[in-house]
């Protein structure tokens with residue numbers, strides 16, 4: 482080809498590209514104008530940029546790393562209690578409205594942009610439609626009832642004992658332990674045994690799995706990114722595995738879970754459901770559930786259900802436990818009071834009592850609640866939409882099918898509900914009955930309504946059992962760890978403190994005798 486022809490071809494390609502970009506820009510501007518002036522939410526207050534494009538949210542969550550939750554709070558101060566925070570979604574800053582959005586009455590769907598980074602619609606968590614979600618959730622609820630958790634608490638107790646045996650060996654060694662990793666090993670071992678009958682044996686290994694912290698926060702990074710660029714989910718799902726691993730080695734843990742869960746699902750579908758097992762597991766229950774048809778029992782769906790539960794039941798509890806340990810070591814008087822109270826029912830931690838006895842202890846319960854209030858783990862804003870009816874907030878009528886959200890941190894850090902909200906103060910849960918009811922009303926670590934946390938009963942049990950073992954068996958001292966390693970600074974779907982990279986570390990000083 483002559484150089485003239487080549488340069489003409491290059492010019493033409495350049496012009497075609499320019500034309501395509503131009504067309505895209507015209508469409509984008511038209512879309513923004515429609516969102517601003519002709520959209521059903523056009524009259525709601527809030528910054529125009531936020532209403533016009535998802536890039537506004539992406540700036541705070543992707544570039545400034547999980548800070549939109551704080552920006553939303555500032556926007557409320559300026560624009561009032563109900564605002565438009567992106568082209569599709571309204572946000573409310575008014576704790577009395579929480580139960581109207583996170584409600585058990587009526588139908589509630591989820592907008593796809595909230596969940597697609599995690600699940601294309603196979604797990605209950607990723608199911609957008611209300612009725613479909615109910616079908617899937619009903620099958621799971623049975624397995625996570627309080628009664629079921631009670632009957633399987635020996636699994637949790639054995640693992641808590643094992644972790645404390647391991648921690649005791651670090652006594653007086655001067656080796657700092659990343660407690661988010663240590664508790665992550667415990668929660669993942671527990672949820673894997675409970676859900677898929679697999680003994681992962683993380684506690685049995687040398688050291689502690691600190692990479693789980695990076696993995697969960699990596700998931701948060703991806704979640705924020707694909708909200709602005711949904712196409713990335715499809716791209717990511719079609720990339721070769723070696724490429725994904727080279728780009729983000731922390732994701733390996735998750736890809737391994739996919740493989741493990743898929744192979745377990747295949748095996749379970751092949752085996753006789755009546756075959757005796759050590760204890761029932763959630764995947765067996767789904768397979769045996771007569772209300773679920775064959776399309777609900779494919780290996781891929783089972784894999785997504787299992788891995789979502791593994792995801793949801795690991796980083797959340799380990800963060801609450803780490804928060805509790807930090808505040809107790811920072812407040813020796815609280816620790817002493819807690820130990821004295823636990824000793825009244827469990828004089829020897831090596832002879833553990835059932836957690837039903839622990840949950841009757843008022844001060845222990847106050848400590849667990851305060852740890853959940855400040856270390857609630859799942860910080861993501863999760864919108865709900867009423868598909869078939871308008872909602873009313875004051876004088877505002879919210880059109881049907883509009884995603885509406887509220888943030889748990891805005892509830893738990895609200896100064897009018899919890900005076901001096903960032904102070905760890907178990908006493909606030911020991912007030913008179915009326916005051917306790919008032920606090921309970923706005924205490925939402927597990928969210929509420931049809932899509933509240935599936936694993937809250939299991940979470941309470943793990944928190945009581947693991948904390949009682951830790952508190953009664955070892956003396957800890959923070960190692961180069963401050964409040965900046967604990968307090969919520971960013972919303973990376975899970976809570977992220979300012980100095981999250983090193984993790985909160987502690988030395989085991991003594992074994993309590």
Ligand code: HEM
Pocket residue numbers: 605606607618625672789790793794795797798801857858859863926927928931932933934935936937939940
């Ligand atoms: C301290 C521990 C935990 C906290 C703070 C927590 C918090 C939450 C919150 C706030 C939600 C609502 C998310 C949304 O709005 O979409 C949720 C949902 C969920 N949680 Fe938990 N969680 C914890 C432990 C667990 C455990 C142990 C499991 C294991 C079974 C679990 C499984 C789930 C699942 C499957 C969902 C989705 C439910 C649905 O959409 O139907 N969580 N959790």
